[in-house]
Amino acid sequence: MTSRALTVGFDLDMTLIDSRPGIHACYQALSERTGTYIDADLAITRLGPPLAEELVHWFPAERIDAMAELYRAMYPAIAISATPAMAGAREAIAAVRAAGGRAIVVTAKYEPNAELHLEHLGIEPDALIGDLWAERKAEALREHRATVYVGDHIGDVRGARIAEAYSVAVATGPCDAGELRAAGADVVLGDLTEFPAWLTAYTPR
Numbered sequence: 001m002t003s004r005a006l007t008v009g010f011d012l013d014m015t016l017i018d019s020r021p022g023i024h025a026c027y028q029a030l031s032e033r034t035g036t037y038i039d040a041d042l043a044i045t046r047l048g049p050p051l052a053e054e055l056v057h058w059f060p061a062e063r064i065d066a067m068a069e070l071y072r073a074m075y076p077a078i079a080i081s082a083t084p085a086m087a088g089a090r091e092a093i094a095a096v097r098a099a100g101g102r103a104i105v106v107t108a109k110y111e112p113n114a115e116l117h118l119e120h121l122g123i124e125p126d127a128l129i130g131d132l133w134a135e136r137k138a139e140a141l142r143e144h145r146a147t148v149y150v151g152d153h154i155g156d157v158r159g160a161r162i163a164e165a166y167s168v169a170v171a172t173g174p175c176d177a178g179e180l181r182a183a184g185a186d187v188v189l190g191d192l193t194e195f196p197a198w199l200t201a202y203t204p205r
Helices: 020-034 051-055 061-079 089-098 111-121 134-143 154-162 177-183 192-201
Strands: 007-010 102-106 127-129 148-151 166-170 187-189
Touching: 007 089, 007 134, 020 061, 051 061, 061 111, 089 102, 089 192, 102 134, 111 127, 134 154, 148 154, 154 166, 154 177, 166 177, 166 192, 177 187, 187 192
Parallel strands: 007 102, 007 148, 102 127, 148 166, 166 187
Antiparallel strands: none
16 A cells, blocks of 8 residues: 555545434424424435535525524534444544545535534544535545545545545445445445455555
8 A cells, every 4th residue: 555645535424423413403403493394303314415405305495595504503502412423433534544644524514513523522634624515525535635535425426436536435324335336336334343454455546
């Protein structure tokens, strides 16, 4: 492995963190605050895409921007402490560093809230880039010369493919292993606990 050139990107929600409890609580609070019904149980089965893509199911188009702003303002007090790290998350970051590489986080989540999650959990990437989804994740992956991108959603696979990064998918989010493979993932892992062993065997193409 040419470790000096190794940069591994990681998605955040359902890859490094199990954001379901926090997001569920935040949607319930938003529902109570606005008097608008939101099925939080359903919403957390669709994590990955930007917030606005979920809000359109519950609010009229003209209210989406205001509701997104309100949700993000409420989020730190409700969602951060309720959100645990995924199994193997810290070890995955450590494995990249042990291989002499850099670990970055590229996520669709609002960047200030993503930073709060990482700080709360003591996960310290070399860079954090938020507010990028699917194909747009390739912008950050290319800028940081990421050779591998790890994510749980077919949108993450698409971003990796466009960036010409090796797509490592983890079946810990809303997309199952078959969907991830069909989308073009180079390898599918059960979860991040399998990542250090995979990385040890990985040979850059």
